[in-house]
Amino acid sequence: MPPSYAAVLRTRYACRTFGAALLGRLSYGMVSLSLVLAVKETTRSYAVAGTVMALFGLTSVLLSPARAGLIDRHGPRRALLPMAAAHALLLTGLAFATWRPGASGILLGALAVPAGACTPPLGPVMRTLWSDLVPDRRLLQRAYSLDTVAEELLFVTGPLLVGLLVHVAAPSLGLAASATLISTGSLALVSSPAVRGRAGRKKAPAEPSPAVERAFGPQPAPVRRRLLPGGPGLRQAIAVSAAAGMCLGAFDLLVIGFADAHDAPEAVAWVLAALSGGSAIGGLAYGAVPWRASPRLRLAFLAAAMGLTLAASGLSPHPYVLVAWAALGGLFVAPALTTAYLIADECAGPATRTTAGAWVNTAYNAGSAAATAATGLLVGRLPLAACFALVAAPVALSAVTARRRSRRPAAVPCGCE
Structure with a gap:
C-alpha cells in the first residue's frame, strides 16, 4: 500500500479505533479548564482552585507510566476499562460537589487526587495500537504524525467547548461532559476489533537486552x-x-x-x-x-x-x-x-x-x-x-x-x- 494519510485511515479498523480514542482524549482538552472554573465558582478562591488543579495534574502526570505498565501487563480490556470507570465516576463526583456554592476545598482535593491517579492513558494505548495496525514503518510515521496533530487540535478545541458550556450553564457541566467523553471513548476503544486480540503481555524480563x-x-x-x-x-x-x-x-x-x-x-x-x-x-x-x-x-x-x-x-x-x-x-x-x-x-x-x-x-x-x-x-x-x-x-x-x-x-x- 503506498504510504499516505489516506492509506493510514484505510487500514482495517484504523478509523474506528482512532475515532474512539480521539473521543475519549477530547476529555483531556476539557477537564483542566472545567475543573479550575468549577472549583473557583464554588469556593470563590483562586488559591483553592489552583491547589486542586495542581493535585489533579501532578497525580495524573506522575503516575502515567505506572498506569501504562498495567495496560502492558494486563491488556487494555482488563486494565483500561476499570481506570476509565473510576476516573469518570470521580469526575462526576467533582461535578456534583461543585454544582452549588460553598463546597469544601478539602473534599474537592480528596476527589481530585484519585481522579488524576485514575486518568486512563488513551494516548499511549492508541500509539501502541498504531504499531499493531500499521506494521510498515513508513505508514507508522504518518500514523504517529496524524495522531500528534489530532491530539494537539483537541487541546485547542476542548477549551472552546468549555467556553460554550460555561456560557449556557455552570462550569461543573464541563466536568460532567469530560466524564461522559472519557467513559464513552474508552468503552468504544476496547470494543474495537483492533483491541480484541490484544491480551495482556507477559511481564518484561528483568534482564537487560x-x-x-x-x-x-x-x-x-x-x-x-x-x-x-x-x-x-x-x-x-x-x-x-x-x-x-x-x-x-x-x-x-x-x-x-x-x-x-x-x-x-x-x-x-x-x-x-x-x-x-x-x-x-x-x-x-x-x-x-x-x-x-x-x-x-x-x-x-x-x-x-x-x-x-x-x-x-x-x-x-x-x-x-x-x-x-x-x-x-x-x-x-x-x-x-x-x-x-x-x-x-x-x-x-x-x-x-x-x-x-x-x-x-x-x-x-x-x-x-x-x-x-x-x-x-x-x-x-x-x-x-x-x-x-x-x-x-x-x-x-x-x-x-x-x-x-x-x-x-x-x-x-x-x-x-
Missing part, C-alpha cells in the same frame, strides 16, 4: 531493574520531550507578558493560534516525507531548530512579528514529538510499548508544568528577551543528548542508539 549489555557491559541487578524499557534511546527521547515541554509551557506565559508589555492583549490569542497552526502544518508535512536520516539525527535537528527559533522570537519588536516567529517555531513542535514517540516505539519491546510511550508523554507534561511555575518567578525580574532565551535553552541543548551515540561496537536500530 543484548544491545544494552554490549553497550555498557554486564549490569548489576539493581541497575537492571532501574533501566527504562527502551534503554538509552528512550532516555534520549524523554530528554528532548521534557525540554520541549519546558519550552512550550513557559512560552505561553511569556507571550502574555510580551503582550502586556506592548499593551496588546488581543495578540495573545493570535500568537498561540499561530504556534498551534504551525505545529499542525509541520506535523502533517513531516509525516508525508520519506526521511532517510535516522530518527536520532532528525530529533537532534528538530530540537535545535525549535529552541533557536523560539529563543529568537523574544527579540520581536512588535507582537505581530512574534506571531510570525511563533508560526515558524511551531513547524518543529509536532515533528519533534512524533519522532520521540517513534524512537520510543522502536526501542521498546512488545511487552513495554505503552509504558515507553507514556514516559515520553509524562516527560513533556512534567516539563511543561515545572517550567510554567518557574517562569512565573522570572517574568518581571529579567528582560523578556532574556526569559525567552533562557526557557528555549533546554530544548536547544537537548539536541546534544539526542545526537550522542552510545558506547557500543555493534549496530542496533537507528532510534535506539
Whole structure:
C-alpha cells in the first residue's frame, strides 16, 4: 500500500479505533479548564482552585507510566476499562460537589487526587495500537504524525467547548461532559476489533537486552531493574520531550507578558493560534516525507531548530512579528514529538510499548508544568528577551543528548542508539 494519510485511515479498523480514542482524549482538552472554573465558582478562591488543579495534574502526570505498565501487563480490556470507570465516576463526583456554592476545598482535593491517579492513558494505548495496525514503518510515521496533530487540535478545541458550556450553564457541566467523553471513548476503544486480540503481555524480563549489555557491559541487578524499557534511546527521547515541554509551557506565559508589555492583549490569542497552526502544518508535512536520516539525527535537528527559533522570537519588536516567529517555531513542535514517540516505539519491546510511550508523554507534561511555575518567578525580574532565551535553552541543548551515540561496537536500530 503506498504510504499516505489516506492509506493510514484505510487500514482495517484504523478509523474506528482512532475515532474512539480521539473521543475519549477530547476529555483531556476539557477537564483542566472545567475543573479550575468549577472549583473557583464554588469556593470563590483562586488559591483553592489552583491547589486542586495542581493535585489533579501532578497525580495524573506522575503516575502515567505506572498506569501504562498495567495496560502492558494486563491488556487494555482488563486494565483500561476499570481506570476509565473510576476516573469518570470521580469526575462526576467533582461535578456534583461543585454544582452549588460553598463546597469544601478539602473534599474537592480528596476527589481530585484519585481522579488524576485514575486518568486512563488513551494516548499511549492508541500509539501502541498504531504499531499493531500499521506494521510498515513508513505508514507508522504518518500514523504517529496524524495522531500528534489530532491530539494537539483537541487541546485547542476542548477549551472552546468549555467556553460554550460555561456560557449556557455552570462550569461543573464541563466536568460532567469530560466524564461522559472519557467513559464513552474508552468503552468504544476496547470494543474495537483492533483491541480484541490484544491480551495482556507477559511481564518484561528483568534482564537487560543484548544491545544494552554490549553497550555498557554486564549490569548489576539493581541497575537492571532501574533501566527504562527502551534503554538509552528512550532516555534520549524523554530528554528532548521534557525540554520541549519546558519550552512550550513557559512560552505561553511569556507571550502574555510580551503582550502586556506592548499593551496588546488581543495578540495573545493570535500568537498561540499561530504556534498551534504551525505545529499542525509541520506535523502533517513531516509525516508525508520519506526521511532517510535516522530518527536520532532528525530529533537532534528538530530540537535545535525549535529552541533557536523560539529563543529568537523574544527579540520581536512588535507582537505581530512574534506571531510570525511563533508560526515558524511551531513547524518543529509536532515533528519533534512524533519522532520521540517513534524512537520510543522502536526501542521498546512488545511487552513495554505503552509504558515507553507514556514516559515520553509524562516527560513533556512534567516539563511543561515545572517550567510554567518557574517562569512565573522570572517574568518581571529579567528582560523578556532574556526569559525567552533562557526557557528555549533546554530544548536547544537537548539536541546534544539526542545526537550522542552510545558506547557500543555493534549496530542496533537507528532510534535506539
